[in-house]
Each structure stands twice: as structure tokens, then as C-alpha cells.
Amino acid sequence: MNPDNKITQSxxxxxxxxxxxxxxxxxxxxxxxxxxxxxxxxxxxxxxLFIPLTLAMLFDPLSAAIGAAAGELVFSExxxxxFGGLGELEKFITVTIGVYIAGRLVKDPRRxxxxxxxSIIGVAVQQLMGCVVDILKVQFAVEDFEAVAGLPQSVFFxxxxxCLNDILFSGILFCMLPTMYLVPKLYGKIEPLxxxxxxDEKTVFSGENSLSPKIIIMSIIGFAxxxxxxxxxxxxxxxxxxxxxxxxxxxxIIIAIIIAAVVALVAIGVIRNxxxxxxx
Amino acid sequence: MHKLTENILDKLTIDYxxxxxxxxxxxxxxxxxxxxxxxxxxxxYLFFGLVPWFLNDVALLLGLFLFVVMTxxxxxxxxxxxxxxxxxxxxxxxxxxxxxxxxxxxxxxxxPLLVMTLKVAVVSLASITVFSxxxxxxxxxxxxxxxxxxxxxxxxxxxxxxxxVLMEEFQNILLSFRLRGNPPQKKTFIGxxxxxxxxxxxxxxxxxxxxxxxxxxxxxxxEALELRGYRYSLQNPEVKRMKLAMLRVTRQDMIxxxxxxxxxxxxxAISAALQDML
Numbered sequence: 001m002n003p004d005n006k007i008t009q010s011x012x013x014x015x016x017x018x019x020x021x022x023x024x025x026x027x028x029x030x031x032x033x034x035x036x037x038x039x040x041x042x043x044x045x046x047x048x049l050f051i052p053l054t055l056a057m058l059f060d061p062l063s064a065a066i067g068a069a070a071g072e073l074v075f076s077e078x079x080x081x082x083f084g085g086l087g088e089l090e091k092f093i094t095v096t097i098g099v100y101i102a103g104r105l106v107k108d109p110r111r112x113x114x115x116x117x118x119s120i121i122g123v124a125v126q127q128l129m130g131c132v133v134d135i136l137k138v139q140f141a142v143e144d145f146e147a148v149a150g151l152p153q154s155v156f157f158x159x160x161x162x163c164l165n166d167i168l169f170s171g172i173l174f175c176m177l178p179t180m181y182l183v184p185k186l187y188g189k190i191e192p193l194x195x196x197x198x199x200d201e202k203t204v205f206s207g208e209n210s211l212s213p214k215i216i217i218m219s220i221i222g223f224a225x226x227x228x229x230x231x232x233x234x235x236x237x238x239x240x241x242x243x244x245x246x247x248x249x250x251x252x253i254i255i256a257i258i259i260a261a262v263v264a265l266v267a268i269g270v271i272r273n274x275x276x277x278x279x280x
Numbered sequence: 281m282h283k284l285t286e287n288i289l290d291k292l293t294i295d296y297x298x299x300x301x302x303x304x305x306x307x308x309x310x311x312x313x314x315x316x317x318x319x320x321x322x323x324x325y326l327f328f329g330l331v332p333w334f335l336n337d338v339a340l341l342l343g344l345f346l347f348v349v350m351t352x353x354x355x356x357x358x359x360x361x362x363x364x365x366x367x368x369x370x371x372x373x374x375x376x377x378x379x380x381x382x383x384x385x386x387x388x389x390x391x392p393l394l395v396m397t398l399k400v401a402v403v404s405l406a407s408i409t410v411f412s413x414x415x416x417x418x419x420x421x422x423x424x425x426x427x428x429x430x431x432x433x434x435x436x437x438x439x440x441x442x443x444x445v446l447m448e449e450f451q452n453i454l455l456s457f458r459l460r461g462n463p464p465q466k467k468t469f470i471g472x473x474x475x476x477x478x479x480x481x482x483x484x485x486x487x488x489x490x491x492x493x494x495x496x497x498x499x500x501x502x503e504a505l506e507l508r509g510y511r512y513s514l515q516n517p518e519v520k521r522m523k524l525a526m527l528r529v530t531r532q533d534m535i536x537x538x539x540x541x542x543x544x545x546x547x548x549a550i551s552a553a554l555q556d557m558l
Contacts, residue, residue, distance in 0.1 A: 010506055016431075017438070017498040022491060024439055025446050028301070051487060070432070074439045078411045078419070079301065178484045185488060193495040265323060 007196065012063040014194045019055045019067030024075030026051055049126070050178035052099045053119045057183050058190060058199060061103025069095045089225070090133050097219045098126030107201050109187050112180050119179040123171040129223055131163035298447045304358040304412055312532075313355035313413035318422025320533045321410050324540060328406035332399045339554050341398040343547030347540070348405040355413030365408060369401050416440040425524050430514040438501075449493060453486040 026048030052068030069092040077088055102122025106114055135155060191198045313321070328348060335341055352362075377393050411419065420433035461482065466475040505511075513519040 009511070010502055013505075013511075014495075014498050014502045017501055018491075018495055020435060021439070021442050021446060021498065022487070022494055025443070025450065026487075028443075050484070051491075054491070070435050071439070074432075074435045075443065078436060079304070079416075079439065079443070174480075174484075178487075181484070182488060182491070186491060190492055190495050193492060194499050 007060045011194055011196055012060050015055065015059040015063040016067035016070075018194075019052050019064040020071035020074070022055075022071070023048065023051045023068040024071030027072045027076040028079070030076075048174065049095075049099070049123060050119070050175045050182065052095075053102050053122055053175060053179045054182045054186065056099045056103025056122075057106040057109050057115060057118065057179070058186060059194070059196075061100050064103060065096045065099035068099055069093075090130070093222045093225060094126050094129040094133075097129070097222055098122045101125055101219065106183075109183050109199060112184060115183045116176050116180050119176050120167075120171055123175045124167050127163050127166045127171070131159050135159050295451075298444060300358050300360040302444060304361055309415060311354060311356050311413060312536075313351060313409060314415055314418075315532060316536055317527060317529050317533045318414055318418045319425055319527060320529060320537060321414060322422050322426065324537070325406055325410040327540075329403050332402040335399070336395060337551045337555075338395060338398070340547050340551040341395065341402060343550065344402050344544070345398055345405070347543050347547075348402055348409060351409045351413075352405050355409050357408055357412050361408060361412055365404055368404065369397060421524055421527060424520065425527060434510075442497075446490075446494070450486065450490055453489050454482065457482050457486055 030048060049068075052064050055068075056064040072095060073088060073092055099122055102118045102125075105118035105121060109115060188198045328344065332341060332344060335344075414422075416436055416439075420436040423436070424430065424433045461478075463478055464474045465471045
């Protein structure tokens with residue numbers, strides 16, 4: 001019936017829904033449960049990333065990754081009203097890339113060693129990207145970053161430490177160990193529930209190799225987009241500096257922004273009307 | 281202090297969380313904000329979510345902050361969400377300030393950080409107003425109108441419906457684990473750590489049955505969607521128009537927009553006057 005062990009469109013949708021609802025639920029809890037600190041070390045249950053990691057290793061990695069990112073966005077950001085606008089794009093992209101890479105690295109989910117290595121690599125990739133973005137964010141958002149006494153060191157220190165802490169502590173305890181426990185246990189049991197064969201070396205995905213150059217390039221482009229989005233959301237000083245000649249005071253800028261908003265509104269209205277007429 | 285922690289722990293049961301989230305999602309249909317058109321609110325959010333990042337004037341930012349505080353009040357947001365907002369704002373900037381002091385910063389460090397805190401506060405309160413104050417279905421429809429992918433608006437509607445079910449199921453699984461389990465003693469310090477480890481292990485283990493159950497459920501969901509031609513309807517403009525026909529811009533929306541514009545204009549005028557005086 002399905003000799004190539006291919007994954008159909010509706011099965012991808014199932015994986016998307018599964019990953020979204022489970023990871024969404026988990027992130028909702030982590031958002032609500034306060035983390036506790038011992039000295040400067042933060043013991044946070046930050047991280048239920050083992051859920052999408054497990055799903056990405058058992059099913060189609062891309063659907064699981066996008067589902068996880070969407071779940072986090074919808075459940076913990078939009079439902080709790082913590083939606084940060086454009087800045088959320090950063091988290092969305094880094095989670096997607098991290099989970100996807102981990103999922104693609106595993107060829108045979110029955111081998112625990114590979115599963116462990118892939119999960120820790122996925123976490124590390126995601127955390128490092130997040131760390132770089134965070135540092136850049138503060139650098140652009142605070143005026144005269146270098147001039148404020150003690151700020152640069154403290155930012156590098158806290159961010160670097162948080163990143164290391166997340167990879168080593170949360171990464172091993174809450175991602176690697178649960179994934180190692182869950183993947184072999186679920187293997188062969190969960191796939192029939194979605195009406196597909198267990199994944200093995202022969203399973204066909206949209207790409208071919210486990211880490212083809214295409215994926216790496218796409219990841220880098222995605223990461224660049226994440227940085228740009230985050231900086232646009234939080235910085236914006238650079239944009240103004242270019243036009244500083246006419247934008248002498250804040251007031252001018254605001255007036256310009258309001259005009260732009262009105263123009264955009266009118267434009268949207270016109271476009272919608274045209275589209276509606278064209279459809280009729 | 282002891283009583284305080286006990287009090288907080290008392291409140292942090294799964295039931296409480298579920299009630300708060302549900303209340304936040306469905307409990308306030310009758311507020312002023314919830315009755316507004318989602319498209320108008322999204323555009324409003326675009327302004328209040330982006331513009332504060334470009335401002336450095338404390339007076340102006342304070343004015344905007346007061347305004348979003350009022351809209352948040354009007355949207356009657358659940359207390360839990362507001363508490364999370366306070367924690368989030370403090371942990372973003374307050375923590376940084378303390379560490380900056382540690383590295384030889386002084387009171388002057390506080391000025392740029394105050395501006396940053398105000399920016400963060402305005403933006404997040406605006407997003408709380410829009411995304412928590414609105415009914416999820418209306419929010420999803422508004423986003424669909426602006427051309428967001430159909431999957432996203434599906435995810436939002438689906439998430440609000442599946443969440444109570446999932447939470448209840450997770451709680452049942454946890455309870456059954458607890459019934460059958462034998463937790464370690466938690467009298468000594470080492471015992472407490474072991475107890476915590478036991479709890480975490482239990483939570484992780486309970487995801488095993490939860491994953492299997494959710495897999496079954498998501499297959500049912502997707503098959504039901506396919507039967508009703510979901511993927512076809514995503515691309516069909518006719519279906520989309522029917523779905524969005526309920527969106528109307530009314531006089532209330534206009535009043536809301538006008539009030540916002542006037543408020544911002546007054547804030548700008550005040551901040552300009554203050555600058556002249558200095």
C-alpha cells in the first residue's frame with residue numbers, strides 16, 4: 001500500500017496538531033510555575049522541549065518542529081496575553097530550527113546514543129541562538145550601551161551564564177534524559193495510532209540526507225531573520241539614525257508615525273475593497 | 281513569610297490554573313474591549329506595540345503607559361495574567377539592574393533601565409489588552425482577515441477548545457500516578473530533594489500515556505477536518521468571505537480609535553511643552 005513509507009499530508013497535519021497541543025500545554029505550565037533560584041543559579045523547569053524532540057524523532061521532524069513553535073506561541077503567549085509581537089518571531093524560529101535539526105539527526109529512533117546526542121545538540125543550537133539574540137537586543141535597546149557603567153559586562157555575564165545553565169542543567173535533566181526514556185518506549189506504539197509505520201532508515205522525508213547543506217543554509221537564513229525581527233522589535237534606533245536629519249525631535253517622529261499609520265490604514269482599506277470587488 | 285509561601289502554593293493547583301486560563305479566555309465577553317472589532321484592535325496594537333520602542337521621552341512613555349493601564353482595566357484581565365506580567369517586567373530589567381550594580385554601576389544606571397522598563401510595560405500591557413481581552417474566535421478571525429495563514433487561526437481556536445480537556449486529562453494521569461506511587465520521605469533536606477526529583481520524574485513519566493492519548497485524539501481531529509474539506513476551504517476565497525462576514529466596524533470602534541488618537545496627541549503636546557520649559 002505504502003511501500004516507500006512516505007508520510008502523507010494529513011499525517012503531517014496530525015503530527016502538527018499533536019506536537020502543538022502537547023508542547024503548548026507544557027509551556028503553559030512552565031509559564032505559570034515560577035522558577036526558583038539558589039544563589040545566582042536559576043533552577044527553572046524552563047523547558048519541556050523533550051516533547052517536541054521526542055515527536056520530531058518519531059515522526060516527520062518539520063511538522064513536529066513547526067507544531068511545537070506554534071503551540072508555544074498560541075498557548076503560552078497569546079492565551080496568557082504575553083504576546084510580544086514581532087519579537088516572538090525569534091523564539092518561533094529558534095525552536096523550529098533546534099527541534100528540526102535534532103529530528104533530522106536521528107535515523108533510527110531505537111538507538112539511544114544517537115537519540116541522546118541529537119537531543120542535546122538540538123537544545124544547544126536553540127539556546128546559543130537565543131543567547132546571541134538576547135545580547136544583541138540589549139546592546140541595541142539601551143542607549144549608550146557602552147557608556148552605562150557595568151552594563152556590558154553584566155549583560156554578557158548573565159546571558160552567557162543563563163545559556164550555559166540552560167544547556168547543561170535544563171538540557172540534560174529535562175531534555176536529554178526524558179527523550180532517552182520516551183523515544184524507545186513510544187517507538188512502535190504511537191505510530192499505529194496515527195496510522196503510519198514506525199520510522200526507520202528507509203523513511204522518506206522531503207529532504208534526503210540527515211544534514212544536507214540546504215538545511216544548514218536555510219537554518220542560517222532563518223536565524224538571520226530571527227535576529228532582524230528581534231532587533232526591529234526592540235531596537236529601532238538604527239532606523240531612526242539614518243533619517244536623523246529631518247527627524248529632529250521625538251515629536252516629528254511621532255507625527256510621522258501617525259501619518260504612516262493613517263496611510264497604512266487607508267491603503268489596507270483600499271486593497272481590501274479592490275480584492276472584494278475582484279472576487280465578485 | 282512562611283504563611284505567604286503556603287498561601288501561594290495553595291493557589292497554585294492545577295484546578296486554579298485551569299479556572300484562571302478559562303476565565304481569561306471566555307469569562308469576559310461583555311467588556312468594552314471584547315465588543316470592539318478585532319481588526320481595529322489589531323491595528324491599535326500595531327501602534328502601541330511598535331511605537332514605544334522608538335521613543336525615549338519619559339513623560340510621553342508615562343502617558344502611553346497610563347492609557348494602556350486603563351485599557352487593561354477595561355478588558356478585565358484575570359489577576360494571574362497581571363501577576364505574570366509584573367514578574368516578567370521585573371525579571372527583564374530589575375534583575376539586570378541588580379547585576380549591573382554588582383559590576384560597579386551606580387544610580388545613573390537606573391535612568392536608561394527605567395525607560396526600557398516603561399517601554400516593555402507599555403508594549404506588554406497593550407498585548408495583554410488585545411490578546412487576552414478578545415474572544416479567541418474573534419481574534420482568530422481578525423488575524424485571518426489580515427491574511428495570516430489559516431493554520432494559525434485554526435491553532436488558536438483549536439487551542440482554546442482542547443486546553444481544558446488536555447489539562448483535565450493530565451491531572452487525571454498525575455493523580456493516578458500519585459495513587460499508585462510511593463513517594464520518598466520529605467522530612468530531611470536530602471529527602472526534600474529526593475521528593476522534588478520524584479515529582480519531576482512523575483510529571484515526565486505521565487507524558488507517556490498523555491502522548492498516546494493525544495495522538496489518538498489528534499488523528500480523530502484531523503480526520504474530522506478532512507471529512508469537512510478543511511484543506512480545501514483554506515484556499516477557497518468564498519469560504520473565507522463567509523467566515524469573515526460577521527466582522528463589522530461599529531460606532532464604538534470609532535469612538536475607541538478617536539479616544540486613543542486624542543490621548544496620544546495630548547501626551548505628545550505635554551511632552552513637547554515640558555521639553556520647551558527645560
